[in-house]
Amino acid sequence: MAEKLKLEVVTPKGAVVSQEVDIVTAPGYGGEFGVLANHAPFLSTIKTGVLTYKTGTQEETLMVSGGFCEVSNNKLTFLVESAERGADIDVDRAMRSKERAEKRLAQAQAQKENFNRTRAEAALQRALSRLKVAERGKAS
Amino acid sequence: MPSLKDVKTKIGGVKKTAQITKAMNMVAAAKLRGAQQKMEDFRSYAEKFNAAMGNLSSAMDSGAFPLMEKREVKTVEILVVTSDRGLCGSFNAHIMKMTDRLIASLEAQGKKVSLVCVGKKSISYFRKTGKVRQRYPDLMGTFQMFNARAIAQELAANFLAGDSDEVRIVYGKFKSVAVQRPAEQMFLPIQPSEVSAATPSAAAGSYIYEPSTEEIMEVLLPLYMNVMVYHAMLEVSASEHAARMSAMDNATNACKDIIHSLTLIYNKARQAGITAELMDIVGGAEALK
Structure with missing residues (x-):
C-alpha cells in the first residue's frame, strides 16, 4: 500500500501515538468507523472504546475514552481524554x-x-x- | 554588645535556615521542571482543541447553546485558582489582590459576587467574606484531569441553573521562570469570538460531521471547559513553583548577608574580648613592678 495517513492520538498528558499508518478503526458516535488514506474531511465525536490501527501486517490496539477526532489532508487527529496501550493496562x-x-x-x-x-x-x-x-x- | 556565645548561636541558627531555604529552592526547581513538562504536553492538546473548536464554530451559527447564552449579568461567579502552600513570595497575594479589586468593581456596579476557590490559600483568605460557594483544597500538584472536570461541571451546573450569569477565572499566569502575573479570563458564557480566533481553516465548511455540528458542539463545550480549568491549574502550579524558587533564592541570599554581618559582629566582639584581657594582663604585670 503506497499511501499512508498520519495518525496522531493526543491526550492532555501528551501525544500517545504519532506515526504513519495504513488503516484506523475507531469507535465513533454512530458506531465503529474505518479511515483509509485520502478520506474526506471528517469530524466525529469518539465514545469510550477500542481504537485499532494497522501498519503493514502489524496491528495495534488502544483503549480510548471520550473526545473527538478530525480527519483532513491524510491526517487523522484524535483528541481524547485518555488513551492506553494493552501492555499498560x-x-x-x-x-x-x-x-x-x-x-x-x-x-x-x-x-x-x-x-x-x-x-x-x-x-x-x-x-x-x-x-x-x-x-x-x-x-x- | 551581645555576648560571644549569643552571636555564635545566632549564626548557627541562620545557617540552618539558609540550608532549609536552599533545599526548598532545589525542590521547587525540580517540581517546576515537572510542571513545565506537563504544560508542554498539554499545549499540543489545547492547540489542536482550539483549532477544531474554531473550525466548528465557524461552520455553525452559535448562540443556540445554553453554555454560550449571554444573559443580563446579575451574579458573577469567580473561580480563584491559587496554590495550596505558601512560602512562594507574593504570588498568591497578587492573585488575591486582583480578585479583591475585581469583586469591588463588580459590586460597585451592583452585581452580586460568589466565589469558587481552588487552593488552600484562596480558601483561607476569602473564608471570612462569606462569598465562597465551593472550595477545592489539596488539588494542586496532582495534575489530574478529573479534578478539573469536577470543577468545570460544578461551575457549569450553577451557570445553567441561573445562579450565576457570568463566570470568570482569576489565576496566576506563567510568563517565564522569573515573571508570573495574575490574570483574569472569561469562562462562561463561552465566547465564540474567542474560540474562533484560533485558526479558522479555509476548508471549514467542507467537513463531514458525525453527528451534526450542534451535537458535536454539545459534547465539545464541556470538554472545552475542562481544558480551560485544567489549563489554569497547570499555569498556577508552574507559577507557584517558579515563584517559590525565586523567593527561596532571595531568602538564601538574605541569610548569607545576615551571616556576613553577624560574623563581623562576632569578630569584633572577640577582638574586644582579647584586647580587654591583654589590658588586664598588662595592668597586672605593671602593678607587680
Whole structure:
C-alpha cells in the first residue's frame, strides 16, 4: 500500500501515538468507523472504546475514552481524554472496576437514579474496553 | 554588645535556615521542571482543541447553546485558582489582590459576587467574606484531569441553573521562570469570538460531521471547559513553583548577608574580648613592678 495517513492520538498528558499508518478503526458516535488514506474531511465525536490501527501486517490496539477526532489532508487527529496501550493496562484493576461498576449500575437502576446510572455506565464501558484491549494485546 | 556565645548561636541558627531555604529552592526547581513538562504536553492538546473548536464554530451559527447564552449579568461567579502552600513570595497575594479589586468593581456596579476557590490559600483568605460557594483544597500538584472536570461541571451546573450569569477565572499566569502575573479570563458564557480566533481553516465548511455540528458542539463545550480549568491549574502550579524558587533564592541570599554581618559582629566582639584581657594582663604585670 503506497499511501499512508498520519495518525496522531493526543491526550492532555501528551501525544500517545504519532506515526504513519495504513488503516484506523475507531469507535465513533454512530458506531465503529474505518479511515483509509485520502478520506474526506471528517469530524466525529469518539465514545469510550477500542481504537485499532494497522501498519503493514502489524496491528495495534488502544483503549480510548471520550473526545473527538478530525480527519483532513491524510491526517487523522484524535483528541481524547485518555488513551492506553494493552501492555499498560492493569487487568486485575480493570476486572475489579468492572465488577464495581456493574454493582453500582444495578443499584442505580433499582433506585432509578439517572445521574449515578450514567456514571456507572461510563465506568463499565471504560472497564470493558480496557479488558478488550488487554486481551487483544496478549493475543498478538 | 551581645555576648560571644549569643552571636555564635545566632549564626548557627541562620545557617540552618539558609540550608532549609536552599533545599526548598532545589525542590521547587525540580517540581517546576515537572510542571513545565506537563504544560508542554498539554499545549499540543489545547492547540489542536482550539483549532477544531474554531473550525466548528465557524461552520455553525452559535448562540443556540445554553453554555454560550449571554444573559443580563446579575451574579458573577469567580473561580480563584491559587496554590495550596505558601512560602512562594507574593504570588498568591497578587492573585488575591486582583480578585479583591475585581469583586469591588463588580459590586460597585451592583452585581452580586460568589466565589469558587481552588487552593488552600484562596480558601483561607476569602473564608471570612462569606462569598465562597465551593472550595477545592489539596488539588494542586496532582495534575489530574478529573479534578478539573469536577470543577468545570460544578461551575457549569450553577451557570445553567441561573445562579450565576457570568463566570470568570482569576489565576496566576506563567510568563517565564522569573515573571508570573495574575490574570483574569472569561469562562462562561463561552465566547465564540474567542474560540474562533484560533485558526479558522479555509476548508471549514467542507467537513463531514458525525453527528451534526450542534451535537458535536454539545459534547465539545464541556470538554472545552475542562481544558480551560485544567489549563489554569497547570499555569498556577508552574507559577507557584517558579515563584517559590525565586523567593527561596532571595531568602538564601538574605541569610548569607545576615551571616556576613553577624560574623563581623562576632569578630569584633572577640577582638574586644582579647584586647580587654591583654589590658588586664598588662595592668597586672605593671602593678607587680
